[in-house]
Amino acid sequence: MPFSRMPPVTRVLLTINVSAFIVINWISPMLGGEAAFVGLIQSFGLTPAAFWQGAFWQPLTSMFLHASLLHIAANMLGVWSIGSMLERGIGSGRYLWLYMISGFAGALLVLMADPASTRPTIGASGAVLGLLGAVAVLSPNSMLLFIVFPVRARTAALLIGVGSLLLEYTGSMGTISHLGHLGGLIGGYLYTRFALSAGETQARMHRASRGPTGPSGFDRIFGGGSRGPGPFGGGAAGPDAGYRSDTRGGGRGSREEAILRMMEQMLRGAAGQGRPGDPGDPSAGPGPRGPGDFGQPPREKVINPMPDEGSGPKSGASPRSPNPNPGGTPGGGKHVVYFDPITGRFQIKEV
Numbered sequence: 001m002p003f004s005r006m007p008p009v010t011r012v013l014l015t016i017n018v019s020a021f022i023v024i025n026w027i028s029p030m031l032g033g034e035a036a037f038v039g040l041i042q043s044f045g046l047t048p049a050a051f052w053q054g055a056f057w058q059p060l061t062s063m064f065l066h067a068s069l070l071h072i073a074a075n076m077l078g079v080w081s082i083g084s085m086l087e088r089g090i091g092s093g094r095y096l097w098l099y100m101i102s103g104f105a106g107a108l109l110v111l112m113a114d115p116a117s118t119r120p121t122i123g124a125s126g127a128v129l130g131l132l133g134a135v136a137v138l139s140p141n142s143m144l145l146f147i148v149f150p151v152r153a154r155t156a157a158l159l160i161g162v163g164s165l166l167l168e169y170t171g172s173m174g175t176i177s178h179l180g181h182l183g184g185l186i187g188g189y190l191y192t193r194f195a196l197s198a199g200e201t202q203a204r205m206h207r208a209s210r211g212p213t214g215p216s217g218f219d220r221i222f223g224g225g226s227r228g229p230g231p232f233g234g235g236a237a238g239p240d241a242g243y244r245s246d247t248r249g250g251g252r253g254s255r256e257e258a259i260l261r262m263m264e265q266m267l268r269g270a271a272g273q274g275r276p277g278d279p280g281d282p283s284a285g286p287g288p289r290g291p292g293d294f295g296q297p298p299r300e301k302v303i304n305p306m307p308d309e310g311s312g313p314k315s316g317a318s319p320r321s322p323n324p325n326p327g328g329t330p331g332g333g334k335h336v337v338y339f340d341p342i343t344g345r346f347q348i349k350e351v
Contacts, residue, residue: 102130105187
């Protein structure tokens, strides 16, 4: 997706993160050496001991700092891929709330776990994992890559959550803030589960996943989108329940309704032969004819056996007779009832 076509909040988040990375990792070392880089990380990264002493800006600023090119590349890939679709689905305002709350939730867990720590924590990983927690709620059966294996969003969120707990408990990969990851994941899940409007969100998310001309968004990124219950999947009725209600004039819903009406007319005509008023009853009269109905030339006509009002039946025919002119005279012969899709009525034609 080109940068100019990204949703506005996603575009701003990418710009701020990349700009901060350039300043912290490239410009500051050139101007002040390694000491300048370390000083900026200690001042704007999340250091629990400094926060409890008054550095209350650190939970915000630490979300936009990254230590290496691989670090920022991995996080911005998540913002670009997952964040773009979420913003289109839930709206820019609520997407920004989701991102920030997830980041603050990760910072809060770090602050509570070790208030006296002097090791700074930086990165947007908590916010990005909050986006994953949102997908686990809105589209739990969506497929995404977990390392190199395709798994469902709900499964990926569970694996990351359990893995973060185990890695933090065992002390493995000590340079990674596992509690920051876990806190962001939980924050995004809880905000999406309890704060977002389920009814509006499911309709908007489904429209975002379909795109204007067919499946896109989550259907492309995650391999088909949700097909189960939940806010994104349209509840127990499945995703199409919300989608059909959004179609107007010529959409899939209107075509299905037209087909259903035609089938109902055909069934009523088949079951109600001979009852006045039924579509298949000759007394209902013929509808308008157009040239070429069912491939027939316009010279064919529809027979109406009912006489004009006020006149009696012709010789040899009753008011209900389907053939008022037996014996090969014009208008006689065999008759069949057929359905004309142009007029939407059952009619009788001579063969």
